[in-house]
Amino acid sequence: MPGSDPVEDVLCTARNEATSLVEELREELTAIAESTRANPDDEHDVEGSTVAFERARVTGLLRMAELALHQIDDALDRCRAKTYGRCEGCGARIAAERLAALPAATRCRACATAPGTHPGLHRR
Ligand SMILES: [Zn+2]
Known part of the structure; x- marks a missing residue:
């Protein structure tokens, strides 16, 4: 890693974390x-709905991680x-914090x- 730009370092670290999460x-x-x-009948009983819920939950998390x-x-x-650091909306500098x-x-x-x-990240 070149490491010449501290911002790029932060982004690379964040990218590694996001990649391993995905x-x-x-x-x-x-x-x-x-x-x-392995248990195709699971979809039809109480356990199955837990599996379906879990799959929906993990799919949602994966979408967010990929985004x-x-x-x-x-x-x-x-x-x-x-x-980098320029607002797409108004062109101003985005605050460092x-x-x-x-x-x-x-x-x-x-x-x-x-x-x-808002790009719809927190859509319900
Ligand atoms: Zn702005």
Whole structure:
């Protein structure tokens, strides 16, 4: 790792963490799928609904982890293109504290919390 840019280092570390989380969740999903295949009747009893719930839960977590990984990749691209830390919404500099907490943030706090601009991460 070059390590010339501290921001890039933070993003690389976050990327490694996100990658291992995605791998972990994929393995978990495979394990759930295999246990369902081993006991196909499970879908129809009480245990089965637990399996279905677990699969839905892990799938949801995996989607979020993949999205986070994607956002970190984007942030790394912006970092290399020297546009990192600029708000996509208003073009202002994103506060350093915000970037420290959310290295993949693409918007300043004001734009991120503005109604109608959120990418749907917390959709219910
Ligand atoms: Zn903004």
